[in-house]
Amino acid sequence: MSVPVLAVAILPLVSGTDLTTGEGKRILEDTLKSLTSRPGCTAVHYGxxxxxxxxxxxxxxxxxxxxxxxxxxxxNYGPFLKNLGTILAGPPNIYHLKIPASAPFSLPGAAPVTECLTFYFEPDHDEAAYTKSFDKFQEEAAKLDTGVTALTGGFGLQEQKHENLGKEGEEGPAKIFGGFIGWPTVEAHLKFRETPEFPGLIKYAREGVKGASVYHVAFEKA
Structure with missing residues (x-):
């Protein structure tokens, strides 16, 4: 039985690339058209x-x-990459997440702003145990007036690297969990982080985490 996955592609752009006009816009539109027309692709969000x-x-x-x-x-994949590569400053980072079908990315991805978080764990970390902790995080978050519109998350299919899991300053292999939280604004998220409720809530999401990254994207649907 096939399991749906979310592919996350992080593309480093050539500095100053404008995706709203000219060649940059054309390449972005070509990229999105190629993806959305593929068999098995059910949705594409970008930002x-x-x-x-x-x-x-x-x-x-x-x-x-x-x-x-x-x-x-x-x-056609080779020409697709060649066309896209003309606006990239380096190789893309692509990985896959097992997002629950009951909570697809499209829910937080439809928010005005989506918090994108990546948690890094030891390679042998117990996924089932952390999933219970993240479920508790969602349960407790639903009780608070946070402004969150939706949230979801799942473990990665591929190992990544993180400096906190290596030896002598080198990056080491890590299991990742990718999470997405919909907010009305970036400011709403940052404001909630300053509330007295935040420490008691975030402890569930950070259980066993060895490293983390957090940023925001205003996604559009292709």
Whole structure:
């Protein structure tokens, strides 16, 4: 039985790239059209990271990891990458998350601003145990007046690297959990972090976490 996955592609753009006009706009539109027309692609959301505007993030919902692999093995994939590569400053970082079908990315992704968080764990970390903790985080968050519109998350299929899990300053292998939380504004998120309720809530999301990254994207749906 195939399991839906969310492919997260983080693309480092050439500094100063304008995606709203000219060649940059054409390449972005070509990229999105190629993705949305693929068999097995059910949704595409994209946007620049607010804190790092030279990074474009594209989240692609696939019916399965195999559906994405079929695209990577398609004869048109090479020209697709070549076209996209003309606006990239380096190689993209692409990974896949197991997002629950009951809470698809499209829910927090539809918010005016989406908090994107990545938690890094030891490679052998117990996924079931953390999932229970994250479920508790969601349960407790629902009781508070946070302004959150929706949230979801899931573990990655591929290992990533993080400096907190290596030896002698080197990056080491890490299991990742990607989470997405919809907010009305970035300011609403930052304001909630200053409330007395925040420490008691975030402890559930940070259980066993060895490293983390957090940023925001105002996603658009292709």
């Amino acid at each position: 620049r990271q607010i804190e790092h505007p030279d990074k474009l993030q594209i989240n692609i919902d696939w019916t399965s990891r195999q559906a994405h692999a079929d695209w990577e093995n398609d004869p």
